[in-house]
Each structure stands twice: as structure tokens, then as C-alpha cells.
Amino acid sequence: MLFLAMWTGDIMFANAYELIVFILNFIGIYEPINNIFKTLGIEYILRIIIVFAEIAVLLVFALLTIMFLTWMERKVVAMVQARYGPMVTGPRGLLQPVMDGVKLIGKEDIIPAKADRWVFTLAPFLVFIPALLIFIPLPFGESLIISDLKVGLLYLIAISALSPIAILLAGWSSNNKYSLMGAMRAVAQDISYTIPLALSAIAIVLFTGSLSTVDIVTAQNGTWFGFIPKWFIFLQPLGFILFLIASIAEMGRIPFDFQESEQELVAGFFTEYSGIKFAMFFLAEYAHLFSVSAIVVTLFLGGWSFPYLSLLPAAVVPLISLGVFLVKTYAVIFFAMWLRHTVPRVRIDQLLNLGWKIMIPLALLNLLVTGFLLTIGVFQ
Amino acid sequence: MTWITRNWTMSGIIKGLIVTMKHMLRVGNRPTVTIQYPYQKMKVSPRFRGLHAVDENACIGCGICEVNCPNGTIQIVKYKTRWYPQVNIGMCLFCGLCVDVCPMNAMKMTGNYELADYSRESLVYGPDRLLFNKEVKQ
Amino acid sequence: MKTDELLINMGPVHPSTHGVLRFKLTMDGEIIRNCEIVMGYLHRGTEKLGEMKTYMQFVPYTDRLDYMSAFANNYAYVKAVEELAGIEVPLRAEYIRVLTLELNRIVNHLVMIGSLLLDLGASTMIMYGFRERENALALFDMLCGARMTFNYIKPGGVREDMPEGFIPKLNEFINDMDKRIDDYEQLVSGNEIFMGRMKGIGVMSAQDAINYGMTGPSLRGHGVNYDIRKLEPYSVYPDLDFKVCVRNECDSFARYMVRIDEMRESLHILRQVVDAMPPAKPASQAKYGIAPMTGAPTAVSTYFPRIFTPPPGEVYSRIEAPKGELGFYIVSDGTIKPYRIKIRSPSFCNLTAIPKMVEGLMIPDLIAAFGTIDVVLGDVDR
Secondary structure: OHHHHHHOOOOOOOOHHHHHHHHHHHHOOHHHHHHHHHHHOOHHHHHHHHHHHHHHHHHHHHHHHHHHHHHHHHHHHHHHOOOOOOOOOOHHHOOHHHHHHHHHHHOOOOOOOOOOHHHHHHHHHHHHHHHHHOOOOOOOEOOEOOOOOOOHHHHHHHHHOOHHHHHHHHHHHOOOHHHHHHHHHHHHHHHHHHHHHHHHHHHHHHHHOOOOHHHHHHHOOOEEOOOEEOOHHHHOHHHHHHHHHHHHHHHOOOOOOOOOOHHHHOOHHHOOOOHHHHHHHHHHHHHHHHHHHHHHHHHHOOOOOOOOHHHOOOOOHHHHHHHHHHHHHHHHHHHHHHHHOOOOOOOHHHHHHHHHHHHHHHHHHHHHHHHHHHHOOOOO | OOHHHHOOOOHHHHHHHHHHHHHHOOOOOOOOOOOOOOOOOOOOOOOOOOOEEEEOOOOOOOOHHHHHOOOOOEEEEEEOOEEEEEEEHHHOOOOOHHHHHOOOOOEEEOOOOOOOOOOOHHHEEOHHHHEEOHHHHO | OOOOOEEEEEOOOOOOOOOOOEEEEEEEOOEEEEEEEEOOOOOOOHHHHHHHOOOOOOHHHHHOOOOOOHHHHHHHHHHHHHHHHOOOOOHHHHHHHHHHHHHHHHHHHHHHHHHHHHHHOOOHHHHHHHHHHHHHHHHHHHHHOOOOOOOOEEOOEEOOOOOOOHHHHHHHHHHHHHHHHHHHHHHHHOOHHHHHHHOOOOOOOHHHHHHOOOOHHHHHOOOOOOOHHHHOOOOOHHHOOOOOOOOOOOOHHHHHHHHHHHHHHHHHHHHHHHHHOOOOOOOOOOOOOOOOOOOOOOOHHHOOOOOOOOOOEEEEEEEEEOOEEEEEEEEEOOOOOEEEEEEEOHHHHHHOOHHHHHOOOEHHHHHHHHHHHOOOHHHHHO
16 A cells, blocks of 8 residues: 555655665564564664664765775776776776775875874864765655755755864874965865855755755756756856855865865875875765765755656656766766866965955855845746 | 956866867877787887897907997807807996997897896896897898 | 964975975965075986097987987087087988977977976876877887987987888878867967966066076067077078067966977978978998988998097087077097086076076966976986
């Protein structure tokens, strides 16, 4: 009966937990297990187990994605530069990230003699954990969300604002001038670009009236005139461009990769890191790449929604929507990689000028115009 | 003031993106040019200056190559009752002067460029490894 | 609040100092207050080595000065020796020399533009530059059997005549290059970020540039029409039609654009050289003998004396190398070895202008200005 209801598309779950419970129910093993725990009086244990399973799935997904992204980056740059890229390990070099990981783990973990040991060791974890935390309110597909926070967007912006602290810790504790300069640059950049990022995201919130990422995605369901998808990119073109530039800066990639700026500051804030700690910075960078692209897709490109997706049987919608979401995200990632290998890096003062003198006024103007048009009821 | 005010349309960046996309799609004579070295090898020209080779019958062991070598790479050593050059590849510039000055045209350079080895001693190529016999080959 | 100036040692091991160069930077935050160049990490005593070797033996060592344009070094030294001894060179040999020199200029500028863009963070251009350079190196390999250290231009001519099928391949390269340079221009020259990084950066007045002894494309970016190919014509350059590329903006962008223009101009020269190439003929006998232009693999010993003793005297001869004025000063005492060799290398003189250029700029600007000066550390330290 439930299955029939789902097939006709009446049921949509608030998050992945409920989806798992539903599937367990559907197979028919949820009740017996739950009864066992109930008789023992510890039914919260079952909830914890399910949540842990979700986290495990997410972690594996994140790590696989990161590994794939490192491979993809190398392949994209190789294609741009008329090369092959990694070809030896695995088919088309697909296992290269594994070999890289093995190599990095096997390397000596050097802590400079004059470094602040504890902070130096702590910094990679502080960079890596927020990069994973960002995945929590991301709607990967219909019902495929770890937790639909009421303040999801705020959470995303807050968590991504954590990384400059960790970068500053890393740069300071290394006791290296290049590291310190890289960290200072990263902090200046992150602070000045979080503002236009948040301001152009708020313009979206004016439309949806909710900070929840699921609400933002569902608001983009449907079409205008039957063929233009109701994505916010068409309502907010200026906001989209601002958000895209700010999020590329947030990812820390060329043309805005000041935290590293390899040719100027050797490797920026992780100059002194080696081995597994370096790997954690590296993983965090790619986790950021994925999550920030996912946020761009969620806010402006309709998330997992796609025109006429609702016509499909409801049972396959979670999977199809996951596919739609990944395709869109990888398109944004591809754009970021393509841009990275085309343009040079801007200078730090040019970057700050751009952020404070152009992007923030434009974002405020965008917000003003959007609010004005909404108030007089143009978009009703 | 900043780079973005130079051209609001960013047409230069878009042009650049088009060029890189053309390369990515390999449009219009922009092929992959990598040669995957250990599996594929580049063709070197017939004039390539690689490892030396000495004609066993032509060489008279006069030592002009030894004198003319800028680095003192070549030494004339005794081998099978006759005198032949011995080349220390580790010091060689591969300039080809020894080939140029040889009065008997006995010395030549082959296309062999994979000369890395595990010890300095094995880089010294004695006559046993340099000599070739023209009459047998042709 | 008390603030301190920061002393940064940039190099000798740093991604964008093109080798082992060291900048001692006194920084006020991100602003460079003082820049001191420390060089000599690659000093190999080439000038002294030249006094230990015979005239022929020193030619391979000149390859190692500016390894990006080894033909120019070869030729500059050989030209000095020829002037010292009064050697006549057959016309075909001169044409082949000019061909190699101009091809080498293109290669050098490709590497320069590529590494400049790499220093700015755009990693693609260097790959495109090296792709075309690879084609040129294949031509060099065909011509003289080596890809970077040629030892091809010799007193009295060149080592060997052009091989069969060289000219068709060269024509292919020239026609290919035209489209490639258009690609570079589209990818790089119009890029707003690139212009923002280059325009108005590393500005130096023409007078200052002359006072610092800058030469070559770096000087021509300052609006000074100074090209030894025109001022003191050598080889067959008087017969060729080419113009000197000059830009007036005095900044990094002008210095970059001069390189692009020069590549096009070099292609123009190459086309003329291919058209005007005299046919091969057997060796004629001049004072010291002449390089065999028959294409037969004859050893040099058949035309060049084993014991070469130029008359006592001194000579300074200079050419327009891709990086600037490259001069060799040779004193001969009539023996088989030169008494003294002094090399006036373009990279060294151009490099000394950097501190003046970057005062009050930032590290990224230092790198941009340094990239447009186009130095090779082998040439700086000799």
C-alpha cells in the first residue's frame, strides 16, 4: 500500500533517515528490529545506528568524490594542455588518486623545529572537518538529505567561514614567512568574499522565504511557459554571476588562489606540511570544490529538480534526482577547472578591490532591486 | 582600478576559454602530442649524437680524439693488441668534436640515448662496448 | 602600534626565480621596499674555462650559457673568432646560420612567454609553448643531432649541411606557427586579468633602461629602437627585409608584446631565408678552408686546421641574441688558446634593472616584471 502511494508520488521524505526507515519498513525488517530494541528499552540505539550508517555512506561518498575529483582535475588539465594525464595506474589512470594517497601516507611527517607543534598538528583537522560538515544540509536528491536544517543556508555560510581560522592557524604555527603571508591573504580573501556570497544568497531567500535548502530547491520546481525551468539563475542573473565569482574565490582556485599562490609564496600556508597532513589540506580543498559547486547548483541551478521530473514514478525519483544533481554539480566543477587552466591569477589588491568596491555594492544593489520588485509584486 | 573595470564584458577571458575549449575538444589540428616515454619512444634523427661507436678496423689509436675532447673524456687504452679510445660517458658533453676530428672517420655517434646506469664505473665505456665491425655489418 | 619590516629571502630555491636566483626583499606587508639581487649560485667559470680550451673546444661550452638559445651563443663566439682570424664564410653557411638564429629566437620567446604565464598562474600557455618548441627542437635535432646543446656553428661555417627533407619540415613549422601565435594572442594578450597584472607594472623610463644597460626585446619595450641586426648588420641580415619591433608603453605588457611581434617578424625572416637559400656547392678554398657544403658527412678536420692559431690581437663582437646584446671579447696571443675571454651576457645586464623596476610594487608584480625581463641563470652567472 505504501509502495503504491510512493509510486504515485504522494510521499516525500523530510530527510534520508526517514527514507531509510521507510525502506526498512518496506522490506519488513524495521518492526522486528525495533521491537527487539524496544523490549530492551534502548530504542534510541537503533536511531543512532541508522544515523551512523548515513554518516558512513556520506563519508564514503565524500572521499570517493574527492578522489575522483583529483583524477578529473588532472584529466581536464591534461586535455586542455594537449596531454594525456595519468594513464598508467588503472584504466585511464583512474587509480592514480589511490597511489597518490599511498605515497602521501608513506611520507615522513615533518614538523619544523620552531613550529608550534600542537597548533601545527591541529590545523589540518580543523580544515578538513568543516569541509565534511558542509555536506550535511546539502540536498543530494529528493529525500536524500542528511538533515534538512531550518537554517540550512546560514549553516552553510557559517561553516565555510570556519576555514580561514584553520588556515590562519596553519600559517601562523608553521613559523614560515611564506606561510604567514599566505594565511593572511587567505583570511583577507575569505572575509571579503563571504559578504557578497551571503548577500547574493539572501536575494534567493527573499524569493523562498525560507533558509532551508530543501525549500529553496522545491521553489525551483516547475517551468515557465512549459519549457524554461524555474531556476533562480533566470531571476537572478547578476546574483548568479556574483555568487559564482565569490564561490570560486571561496574554493581558493585560480584566478583567486591566494592561499597557495604557488609562484609567489611557494605553497602558501601549507608550505611546511608534508605527508598525511598535506593530504588533508589537499582533500579539504577538493571537498570544498565539490561542496561549493553543490551550493551553487542548489541555489541557482535548481538543485536536484528538473523539468517534468515529477512525471516519473516516485520510487525512482530519489535516484534520478541524485543523478541530476551530480550532473549539474560536475558541470559547475568542470567550469571551475576549465577557468582555472585558462586565466592567470589576479593580484591580491586587485582581488580585494574587486570584492569591496565592485562586488559588495553590486550585491547590495541586486538585493535592493530584488526586494523592491518583490514588494511591488512583479514576481507573484 | 581593477582588472574587471578594463572590460566589463570580460570578452578577453571568454576568448581564452574558447581557445582552451578548442584544445580540449581537439578541434582543428590540435592533437594530443604526448609521447608516453617508456612505452613509446621518439624517433631521433640519423644525426643524433648519442653513445659513441668506434670502427674496429678503421681506428688507428692515434689519440687525436683524446687531445681534442674538451672535457678529457676520452682515453686511449689497449685492447686486443691494438689501441682504442675509451669514453667516460659521465663526463661527456656529446659535442661531437671527437667525431669531427677523427682522421680515419672511425668514430661515430649512435642514436642510443638511454645511458643511465647504477654506478660511475659502469659509465666508463671501454673498447669492448664501443667497438663495432664495419665489414661484418655491411 | 609598532610595525616591522619583513625580510624575505626569495630563492635560491623558489618556483618562479627561473633557477637559482635569490632576491633579498625588504617588505612592508605586501609592498616591496627594497630588493637586492644575489646571484652567482650557478657560476661555472665559463670565461676562465675558455682560456683553458682551444678555440674549437670552447664552442660546446657556449651552448651552456643561455641554454634556451644556444645557437645565438655559438654564433656570437664563432663570429668573434672569425673576426679575429679573418675567416671568410660561404654564403650558404651564413644563410643556415641566420635560419638557426631566427628559429632559436622563436623558441626562446616561446619559452619566455610560457614561463611568464606560468609565473602569473596560468599553467596552460607553457604547455602550448613547449609543444611548438618541441617541433622546433625536432628540426634542430635533424640539423645537428642535438636538441639543446648544438655545437653546430663552427669557425668557418657550420658543422654539416642541412639534411634531406629539412626545408619542407621547416616550411610546415613556419605555416603552423602562424596559427599558433594567433592562438596565443587570443588566449593571453586580450585577457583582462593578464592586462591587469601587466599594464603599468614594472614601469621604467627609457633613459633609466638605457642607463642600466638593458638591451634586446626588454629595451625595445621601452620605446628605444635598438637592434644590432640593424645598427651593426652582420651575417646576411642586410639582405633581409625585417623591421625592429618597438613598443612605447615602458611596462611589462609592452615587453611581452615585443616578444609576440618578434616571433611574427622571425617567421617573416625565416620565409625569406628559405627562399633565398643559395644552392649547395663543393668547398672552395679560402684562407683556413671552408666548411663543406655538400651534405657529405665529412669530418671538420678536412677543412679546418687541427692547430688553429689566430694572429695576436683582440676583438669584441656582438650580436642580437634573443635576450639582448650578446658580446664576446677575445684577446689572442697567437697561441692555440685565447689569452682572455669576456662574455657580455644580456641576461646579466637586464637583470640588474629589476630592483629599480619593482620598488613599491608587490611580490606578484616582482614576478611579473622578472618574467618579462626573460633571464636564464646560466647566462647571468656564466
